[in-house]
Amino acid sequence: MLLRVSLRARLIASILLVLLLSLGAGCASAGWNAARSVRAEMQAALVVGEQAVRHGLEDLPGSQDTLADLQQLVQAFDGDRHVRAALLDAAGRVLAASALPHPAQPAPGWFVRLVAPVLTPERLPVETEAGRRVVVLEAEPLNEAGEVWTQLRDSLAILALSCTLSAALVSLVVGRALRPLQRVSTALAAVGAGEYAVRLPQTGPSELAGLTQGFNAMAARLSLAEAQNRRLHEQLVTLQEEERADLARDLHDEVGPFLFTAALDAAAIEQAAATGQHAAIPERALAIREAVGHMQRHVRAMLKRLRLASPVEVGLAPALGNIVAFWQAHRPTIAFTLEISADEDELDEATKAVIYRVAQEALSNAVRHGRPGRVEVAVAPGDDGSVVVRVSDDGIGMTDVTEPGLGLAGMRERVSALGGALQVVGAPGGRGLAVTARLPCGAEGGARPATAAAA
Ligand SMILES: Nc1ncnc2c1ncn2[C@@H]1O[C@H](COP(=O)(O)OP(=O)(O)OP(=O)(O)O)[C@@H](O)[C@H]1O
Ligand SMILES: [Mg+2]
Structure with missing residues (x-):
C-alpha cells in the first residue's frame, strides 16, 4: 500500500534532517578544534614549566641544601592546572610531587580520552651530593579538558535549543500556511458530493488566493448550471403535461362525440331492423362509417404526434x-x-x-x-x-x-x-x-x- 505522508510532515522532516546534519557537523568540528586547543595548551604549559625548572636548576650550585631546594622547586608547581612536577631518585622512586587542583567541572572520561594529547614527559636530570635526581614534568589534560567540555556543552545546548525552536516554528508556519489547502480539499469533496453552495473564504497566503478564487468561481457556475438544469427539467415536465392534457382534450372533443353518435346510430339500426323499417338503415350505416372515418383520421394524427422522432419529420x-x-x-x-x-x-x-x-x-x-x-x-x-x-x-x-x-x-x-x-x-x-x-x-x-x- 502506498504510504501517504502529509506535505507538512515531509517539510518538517527535511528541515529537521538539515538541522541534525548541521548539528552533527558542528559537533565534529567542535571536537576537532577542542583536541587541537587542548594539545596546544598542554604543549605551551610544558614549555613554560620546563623553563621555570631550568631557571631553578641554574641557582642550585650555590645551594646549602640541594635536596630541599629541589623539593621546593617541585612544590612550586602545586596548583598548576596543566603540569604535574615530580622529583625521582636514581631508582625512579617518587621523592616529591606537586598537587594538581581538582577540575571545577570535570569532563566525562570519553571526552578526556578523545581530546587528551599524547605528550612525552620532560625529564631534567640533576646531580646532587646524594646522587642523581630527576625532575619530571608531565602534561595533565584533566583541567583543560574540563574547561573545553564546559564551553562545548554550553554551545551545543544552545545549538540544539535553536534547532528545536526552528523546527517548532517551521511546523507552526507550515501548518498555518497549509490550513487553507485542507479547507479546499474539504470543499472539493463537498462539491463532489453535489453540494454546490459551498464557498471558500478569501484568506490565507497569496499563492492560495488564486486557488480559492478559482474554486468559488467553479462552484458558482456549477450551482448556476444546476439551477438552470432544474428549471429546464421543470419546463420539460410542464410541456409534457401540457402535451398530455392536449391529447386528452383531443380525445374528449374529437373522438368522444363521434363515439357517442356512432353508438346512437348503431342502436337506431338495431331498432329499425327489429321494427322492419329497413329504409332507414343505409342512412344510419353511412353516418356510422363517416364517424369511424373521422375518428380514424384523428387517432392517426395523434399517433403521429406521439411517434415523431424528429420535430421536422412532418416538414x-x-x-x-x-x-x-x-x-x-x-x-x-x-x-x-x-x-x-x-x-x-x-x-x-x-x-x-x-x-x-x-x-x-x-x-x-x-x-x-x-x-x-x-x-x-x-x-x-x-x-x-x-x-x-x-x-x-x-x-x-x-x-x-x-x-x-x-x-x-x-x-x-x-x-x-x-x-x-x-x-x-x-x-x-x-x-x-x-x-x-x-x-x-x-x-x-x-x-x-x-x-x-x-x-
Ligand atoms: N424576447 C425577449 N424579450 C425580453 N427578454 C428576453 C427575450 N428573449 C430573451 N430575453 C432575456 O434574455 C435572457 C436569456 O434568455 P435565455 O433563453 O438564454 O434564458 P432563459 O429563457 O431565461 O432560460 P432558459 O432558456 O435556459 O430556460 C432571458 O432570461 C430574458 O431576460
Ligand atoms: Mg429561454
Missing part, C-alpha cells in the same frame, strides 16, 4: 405551424404570425432542425419574458444563398440579464455548428426583440462542418 412548415398553434392556444391574447417564403426542399434535415429549434426557443422566450402583443415568425431566403429565420416581438425587449439561461447560448451553438450566425437585437421601431439566425443552405452542398447540430 418544416407543419412543425413550425404546430409550435405557433401551441402557443396561440395557450396565449390567445397574443397575435402570432408565421410566414415561410423559403423553399423547404432546398434545405437539408440539419438546417431544418436548427431553424425549428431557433424558432421554438425564440418563441418561448418572447412569450415567457417579453410580454408581447404580437410575435412574428418568418423563414425567408437570404440574399447570399442562405436561409434566414427571424422571430420578432413587440414586448419589453432585452432588459439587464442577471441570470443568463441556456436558451440563447444553445441557439448560438446550434447556429454556429452549421457555420451560420445569430443576432439578438432590439426590434425595429424601438419595442421588443428580434432574433435572427442566418444559415448556409445545406442541401446545395455548401460548406458544412462535420458535426452539424441535430435537433
Whole structure:
C-alpha cells in the first residue's frame, strides 16, 4: 500500500534532517578544534614549566641544601592546572610531587580520552651530593579538558535549543500556511458530493488566493448550471403535461362525440331492423362509417404526434405551424404570425432542425419574458444563398440579464455548428426583440462542418 505522508510532515522532516546534519557537523568540528586547543595548551604549559625548572636548576650550585631546594622547586608547581612536577631518585622512586587542583567541572572520561594529547614527559636530570635526581614534568589534560567540555556543552545546548525552536516554528508556519489547502480539499469533496453552495473564504497566503478564487468561481457556475438544469427539467415536465392534457382534450372533443353518435346510430339500426323499417338503415350505416372515418383520421394524427422522432419529420412548415398553434392556444391574447417564403426542399434535415429549434426557443422566450402583443415568425431566403429565420416581438425587449439561461447560448451553438450566425437585437421601431439566425443552405452542398447540430 502506498504510504501517504502529509506535505507538512515531509517539510518538517527535511528541515529537521538539515538541522541534525548541521548539528552533527558542528559537533565534529567542535571536537576537532577542542583536541587541537587542548594539545596546544598542554604543549605551551610544558614549555613554560620546563623553563621555570631550568631557571631553578641554574641557582642550585650555590645551594646549602640541594635536596630541599629541589623539593621546593617541585612544590612550586602545586596548583598548576596543566603540569604535574615530580622529583625521582636514581631508582625512579617518587621523592616529591606537586598537587594538581581538582577540575571545577570535570569532563566525562570519553571526552578526556578523545581530546587528551599524547605528550612525552620532560625529564631534567640533576646531580646532587646524594646522587642523581630527576625532575619530571608531565602534561595533565584533566583541567583543560574540563574547561573545553564546559564551553562545548554550553554551545551545543544552545545549538540544539535553536534547532528545536526552528523546527517548532517551521511546523507552526507550515501548518498555518497549509490550513487553507485542507479547507479546499474539504470543499472539493463537498462539491463532489453535489453540494454546490459551498464557498471558500478569501484568506490565507497569496499563492492560495488564486486557488480559492478559482474554486468559488467553479462552484458558482456549477450551482448556476444546476439551477438552470432544474428549471429546464421543470419546463420539460410542464410541456409534457401540457402535451398530455392536449391529447386528452383531443380525445374528449374529437373522438368522444363521434363515439357517442356512432353508438346512437348503431342502436337506431338495431331498432329499425327489429321494427322492419329497413329504409332507414343505409342512412344510419353511412353516418356510422363517416364517424369511424373521422375518428380514424384523428387517432392517426395523434399517433403521429406521439411517434415523431424528429420535430421536422412532418416538414418544416407543419412543425413550425404546430409550435405557433401551441402557443396561440395557450396565449390567445397574443397575435402570432408565421410566414415561410423559403423553399423547404432546398434545405437539408440539419438546417431544418436548427431553424425549428431557433424558432421554438425564440418563441418561448418572447412569450415567457417579453410580454408581447404580437410575435412574428418568418423563414425567408437570404440574399447570399442562405436561409434566414427571424422571430420578432413587440414586448419589453432585452432588459439587464442577471441570470443568463441556456436558451440563447444553445441557439448560438446550434447556429454556429452549421457555420451560420445569430443576432439578438432590439426590434425595429424601438419595442421588443428580434432574433435572427442566418444559415448556409445545406442541401446545395455548401460548406458544412462535420458535426452539424441535430435537433
Ligand atoms: N424576447 C425577449 N424579450 C425580453 N427578454 C428576453 C427575450 N428573449 C430573451 N430575453 C432575456 O434574455 C435572457 C436569456 O434568455 P435565455 O433563453 O438564454 O434564458 P432563459 O429563457 O431565461 O432560460 P432558459 O432558456 O435556459 O430556460 C432571458 O432570461 C430574458 O431576460
Ligand atoms: Mg429561454
